[in-house]
Amino acid sequence: MTPVVQLENVTKTYSNGEVEVHAVRGISLTVQHGEFVAIMGSSGSGKSTLMNVLGCLDRPTSGRYLLDGVDTSGLDRNERADLRNRKLGFVFQGFNLLSRTTALENVELPMLYSVERLSSAERRRRALRALEIVGLSDRAEHLPNQLSGGQQQRVAIARALVNQPQVLLADEPTGNLDSRTSVEVMGVFQRLNNEGITIMMVTHELDIARFCRRNLIVRDGRIARDEAVPDRLVAEVEMQRLREAEAAAKLIASA
Amino acid sequence: MRLTATTVIALRALRRNKLRSVLTALGIIIGVAAVIAMVSIGNGAKSLVEGQIASLGRNVISVFPGSATTGGMRGGWGSSSTLTLEDAQAIEREVVGAVAVSGEVRDRQQVLANGLNWNTSVLGESPGYLGIRDWELAAGAMFTLADERSTAKVAVIGQTVVSNLFPDVDPIGQTIRIRNLPFKVVGVLKPKGFNFFGSDQDDVVIVPLTSAMRRVSRRQNLSGILIQAQTPESISRIQQDITDLLQQRRGGGEPDFTVRNQMELADAATATSRTMTALLGAIAGISLIVGGIGIMNIMLVSVTERTREIGIRLAIGAHDRDVRMQFLIEAMVLSILGGVLGVALGIGSSEIVSSQLGWPVLVSTTAVVVAVVVSAVIGIVFGFYPAHKASLLDPIDALRFE
Numbered sequence: 001m002t003p004v005v006q007l008e009n010v011t012k013t014y015s016n017g018e019v020e021v022h023a024v025r026g027i028s029l030t031v032q033h034g035e036f037v038a039i040m041g042s043s044g045s046g047k048s049t050l051m052n053v054l055g056c057l058d059r060p061t062s063g064r065y066l067l068d069g070v071d072t073s074g075l076d077r078n079e080r081a082d083l084r085n086r087k088l089g090f091v092f093q094g095f096n097l098l099s100r101t102t103a104l105e106n107v108e109l110p111m112l113y114s115v116e117r118l119s120s121a122e123r124r125r126r127a128l129r130a131l132e133i134v135g136l137s138d139r140a141e142h143l144p145n146q147l148s149g150g151q152q153q154r155v156a157i158a159r160a161l162v163n164q165p166q167v168l169l170a171d172e173p174t175g176n177l178d179s180r181t182s183v184e185v186m187g188v189f190q191r192l193n194n195e196g197i198t199i200m201m202v203t204h205e206l207d208i209a210r211f212c213r214r215n216l217i218v219r220d221g222r223i224a225r226d227e228a229v230p231d232r233l234v235a236e237v238e239m240q241r242l243r244e245a246e247a248a249a250k251l252i253a254s255a
Numbered sequence: 256m257r258l259t260a261t262t263v264i265a266l267r268a269l270r271r272n273k274l275r276s277v278l279t280a281l282g283i284i285i286g287v288a289a290v291i292a293m294v295s296i297g298n299g300a301k302s303l304v305e306g307q308i309a310s311l312g313r314n315v316i317s318v319f320p321g322s323a324t325t326g327g328m329r330g331g332w333g334s335s336s337t338l339t340l341e342d343a344q345a346i347e348r349e350v351v352g353a354v355a356v357s358g359e360v361r362d363r364q365q366v367l368a369n370g371l372n373w374n375t376s377v378l379g380e381s382p383g384y385l386g387i388r389d390w391e392l393a394a395g396a397m398f399t400l401a402d403e404r405s406t407a408k409v410a411v412i413g414q415t416v417v418s419n420l421f422p423d424v425d426p427i428g429q430t431i432r433i434r435n436l437p438f439k440v441v442g443v444l445k446p447k448g449f450n451f452f453g454s455d456q457d458d459v460v461i462v463p464l465t466s467a468m469r470r471v472s473r474r475q476n477l478s479g480i481l482i483q484a485q486t487p488e489s490i491s492r493i494q495q496d497i498t499d500l501l502q503q504r505r506g507g508g509e510p511d512f513t514v515r516n517q518m519e520l521a522d523a524a525t526a527t528s529r530t531m532t533a534l535l536g537a538i539a540g541i542s543l544i545v546g547g548i549g550i551m552n553i554m555l556v557s558v559t560e561r562t563r564e565i566g567i568r569l570a571i572g573a574h575d576r577d578v579r580m581q582f583l584i585e586a587m588v589l590s591i592l593g594g595v596l597g598v599a600l601g602i603g604s605s606e607i608v609s610s611q612l613g614w615p616v617l618v619s620t621t622a623v624v625v626a627v628v629v630s631a632v633i634g635i636v637f638g639f640y641p642a643h644k645a646s647l648l649d650p651i652d653a654l655r656f657e
Contacts, residue, residue: 098567112260
């Protein structure tokens with residue numbers, strides 16, 4: 001089976017006037033369908049640059065990147081846009097929903113840019129289906145500022161899912177969320193992953209990375225460690241634990 | 256092209272910012288409204304002037320007596336008494352293309368009837384006069400050539416005379432007395448209003464030319480001759496022919512008459528209103544351009560403010576062309592919307608001007624179409640730069656933009 005992501009000795013160098021910054025110094029990586037990968041690293045380690053390359057937002061300086069078997073190096077700006085639209089779904093740290101736009105219209109957005117032409121009824125149907133997957137079908141007509149952070153991130157996940165991508169790329173998806181909501185969002189990811197969706201996620205929180213199946217640690221533009229998660233956390237169990245802890249705290253407070 | 260989708264996106268973006276959209280369009284709204292209102296008022300004034308000139312008659316050439324010199328004293332225009340009935344008859348006989356000729360004698364007389372009296376202008380004219388002046392009868396009939404030959408005592412009267420002498424009697428068949436001679440009213444003219452010089456054209460009694468010369472004014476010379484040319488194109492040729500004929504009849508020398516045509520008058524009047532319209536149009540055009548710059552200004556601010564939005568769109572698969580089209584469509588929708596609202600406002604304010612100030616107003620379809628098309632073009636021209644700028648953004652930078 002073709003790996004969904006295949007990096008072959010990818011480098012990325014920014015030349016900032018006289019200074020050359022080697023953000024990525026030769027990364028080779030293979031990710032199969034159905035994996036759930038966390039990319040970790042301190043700031044400046046090159047993980048964001050790696051993420052941009054994986055997301056076809058940026059082109060490697062050298063090396064090859066095959067997404068779903070297709071070499072991306074020869075593609076121009078608009079061809080990469082089409083590739084992002086069809087094969088990738090993005091979830092950002094800051095949610096990046098369009099303000100003053102309903103959840104439903106936000107989720108419809110990628111379909112407006114897809115090569116495939118869909119009727120507005122079909123767009124609506126698919127968007128509602130995606131909202132249902134993230135458990136927000138009752139919030140379809142809400143505006144982002146009427147939703148909590150966790151709900152906004154779930155709308156963003158629905159938007160990333162709506163074109164049925166090969167890979168879901170999440171850039172610190174829990175970075176702006178409290179721990180309880182983080183667990184909730186990770187629960188959504190785990191559920192999607194159990195249904196066979198490949199997910200790659202950047203995070204710097206160790207306990208969040210433990211919800212994934214595989215952890216990559218990037219340091220100085222190289223992969224320093226690549227290992228399977230031994231004691232994987234399950235979101236539902238963690239959620240239950242949090243609830244019990246809260247209940248206990250309430251008991252103490254009322255006593 | 257994903258034009259439908261892009262249009263949906265652009266309309267959603269405008270709807271998200273209703274107030275800003277309206278404010279942006281305001282420049283165009285005011286510009287277009289100004290164009291429509293000013294052109295309407297200008298056209299109204301022009302049509303008023305044209306109407307007044309048309310009321311003088313169709314393709315009319317007039318001959319007036321010139322200056323007479325008696326014992327070294329020059330009398331000025333109209334003082335010569337050498338224009339005669341024979342001159343009028345010669346023109347009618349010899350000038351090709353003169354469809355109707357009417358000699359004219361003007362006089363002011365006290366007119367009595369129905370126990371009332373009124374000082375009015377008494378005109379001696381030929382039966383062809385009404386045709387030349389493009390004047391119709393409200394009742395009765397014009398006197399005939401036979402009446403003219405027999406110096407009949409018949410008259411056709413204008414509306415002002417009717418209202419002053421016959422306030423509640425049908426004037427047809429009644430008798431009016433001019434210089435104590437009874438004239439029978441055979442016809443009543445339709446109202447014609449004030450002429451270009453401000454005098455009331457309906458304050459008039461028209462009698463056969465011969466009757467006026469022998470019975471009323473008792474004179475041999477004419478106050479003028481009116482000639483109707485067949486076509487507007489033949490006016491200047493006929494004018495020249497008349498000049499030549501009269502000159503020839505006088506055996507050369509300094510001409511004691513003057514020949515004018517209505518076009519000279521019309522030209523002067525329309526030139527004035529044309530200048531006014533052009534001036535107003537220029538002012539309105541400038542305000543349209545200012546409106547366009549307003550759109551560009553807001554669109555540029557909007558592109559900066561929405562950098563992140565553009566980043567999101569690019570990240571999830573928008574082509575640079577999609578982003579460019581989105582902003583272009585936004586600018587065009589704003590300017591066309593502004594154009595349409597401006598047309599409505601312009602027509603509305605023209606109506607208010609016409610009803611409150613009593614100015615004649617004529618809304619021109621051409622102006623409406625041109626205004627809407629021009630505002631769409633302004634949208635494209637002034638929307639292009641911001642749209643292009645938006646389309647060149649890099650998705651990574653745009654997403655990172657705070």
